[in-house]
Amino acid sequence: MSPTTLLILLLGLSALAYYVGRRRAFAVAGGGAGIKHLHSRPVYYGALTAVWCGIPALLLFGFWLMFESSIITHLVVAVVNDIKNLVSGNIVSGEVDPVMQAAADHYRSLQATSTAALAVCAIALAIIGIVAVRAKIAPTLRARNVVEKVIKYILIACSTIAIFTTIGIVLSVLYEAIRFFKIIPVTEFLFGLQWSPQMAIRADQVGSSGAFGAVPVFLGTALISAIAMVVAVPVGLMSAIYLSEYANKKFRAAAKPLIEILAGVPTVVYGFFAALTVAPFIRDTGSHLGLGVSSESALAAGLVMGIMIIPFVSSLSDDFINAVPQSLRDGAYSLGATQSETIRQVILPAALPGIVGGVLLAVSRAIGETMIVVMAAGLAANLTVNPLKTVTTVTVQIVTLLVGDQEFDSPKTLAAFALGLLLFVVTLILNVIALHVVRKYREQYE
């Protein structure tokens, strides 16, 4: 029985359980007129039966599927080793095939056994649940309270998924990163000036030093993010100011959603735009001016990333500018300040903490942005701050190191997790600071 069929069957059984429980409740109450003798409404007895039928079986189902594959692999590997030990003494290596065949058969039979066992166990559990609850149904059974308690636990479990996700991220990245740092010392990774993660397969290979000094990568990330912020902050902030202070209602209603479209465009589209249109344009302009611009320049990637971040900066700043109380504006106007003077000298300073928080969030987004740089920035880790040269970023390196075939024992693959750890930590710090600042600021005017 395939897992999907089993799942559907279990859901069907739960529906049946609901029906059985509800009928039983009517029966013990002595028909429709006797309902008032029940503690809860009949649907709750049905729900209680369904809960005890479905939840244990579904939990078993979930855990079984999660661990089935690794346990079976474990068993098969043990068997394969047994067979290998047995044959290594007296059979030549040419006849390994039957052994493999036996192992494959064994794997298949184990899998079939496992699926069958799962089906039997889960269905048995479900039926036991139905029978047990049905027997217990009585007018004094507090079905509603139990059902509500179960639902509440389910709600709590759902809300903890956020925590488990964070723990999962930290553990998975940390585990591989620690393995990486066992091979390459942390200091070399953080302060080394040479990044070329291709490891030599043969000793005499050219250009395969396998250096893991990540400073050029950090610098490239910082450079591209800086260019993006130089574009996004002034444009985003000024458009937010115009929209919230100057524009009339009609203009605002039209322009704001249009700018927000920029935020809804997928990053892969920006990446394509940067690689196809912006980078050649910058290169050609540069060569007209007599500058040698690389076709994968940091400028192109940064510029397009800046465009992507504009709506992010502008909508956050818009919120904060609108949160400044009208009384501050009125005070400034009454002293004879022009509108721009009010904005520059009263509103912006008042909204500054919020805007700084928003900009920090934008920086964290720029650092973590992947597709634009993968498509428009280069792979070569140059130690430079010249925006016309090719640089690489943390996210580009993660993608190039992990896409394709991986072996989880080479430092090349593990390096991606070390970079991922760093990326996570840096963005985490930025986010926590920014969220804290924003929260404090919001409280100030509430």
Added chain:
Amino acid sequence: MNNTENITPHSKKRPERTLDIVNRGLARRYRAEQRFRLYGLSAIIASLLFLSFLFISIFSNGYTTFQQTFIKLNVFFDPEHLHQESLATADYQGLVKRSLGSMFPDVKGRSDKRMLYGLVSSGASFQLRELVLKNADIIGKTQAVWVPADDDVDMLIKGHFDREAPEAERRIKDRQLAWIDQMESEGRIKKKFNRAFFTSGDSREPELAGIWGAVVGSFLTLVVTLILSFPIGVAAAVYLEEFASKNRWTDLIEVNINNLAAVPSIVFGLLGLAVFLNFFGLPRSAPIVGGLVLTLMTLPVIIIASRSALKSVPPSIREAALGVGASKMQMVAHHVIPLALPGMLTGTIIGMARALGETAPLLMIGMVAFIVDIPRGFTDPSTALPVQIFLWADSPERAFVERTSAAIIILLAFLITMNAAAVVLRKKFERRW
């Protein structure tokens, strides 16, 4: 104020008042005001220009994909080469070659012939094979068949190649140009609606590559995401908003949710790779894994939107429900959630739209493979629409630039539809209390 006192003693005739100083500076200040205003307006215009430039560049590159160049061949289905028992494996390539050869009988020599055969897509032989398999009666007859042209011919007809460029720099040589012109004058070259683009999977040949496989992959991934993230997100929001007391534990959950909303998407990809693929041993490149990763990514979005929807339900509703004897769970389930549902759905659609456009985490879990077949289930290897765009953007052929742009147009169309649905939903059910 100080200035006034300093100045007054010097100008004895008419004592200068504050107002004069103000008036003197007024013109400058108004100019500054105008300038400032202009900066703001130009910032908006700049972002709108970026937007329109982006869209125009994508559309102008992409719209030509919806048409495809076809060449009309007079194919003689030669019974000598098509034997009843081996119809599926017969030499259809040869059939195409002979038809082309009969159109240009004076083409001799190996390299010339190869150039001639290169005008027609390698998909032509598959098309003929299907024709024969569907209807074996055509064997022995001659029939006119429109077959897709090679991508280079397609690009030439669509005007993306410069005819005047030196021959060495051209993908289409002089001789081929002459043949193409001759066929065009005979009405054998025509642009038709590009059905293959909407119905087939990926291919190495641009003229045969389609997005249907990627669309199906994206759809399966989003189904998994929706099934998991909507109930879990709503449940988490309901707990945090309606039941949780404010303590350290709920604070921790809240910080986590806000933070997860800002974690770079590629980190979720690393999580998926390490946990779902390596630890749980789920299949690589499968929509189910993609869906799981995107679920973790969209959950914060849905939770935050659902919470604000719950917050906007006025407390009087809750009090009224409790007042007539509902339990807290009944109050939430029967009264609060139905009222908050439109807001929750809007947030979910927006979260889904974001998940649809997401690429980076899918690269990490191997959905970036070259997959020709249309996926049929949640565990089949597949790609997704944005990943397909990424793959095509990497291909060197000129024709793939066009296809990439067209795929982007399709993706944007989906996104716009979803967002429009969210806006309509919000407009329709928005309630001011």
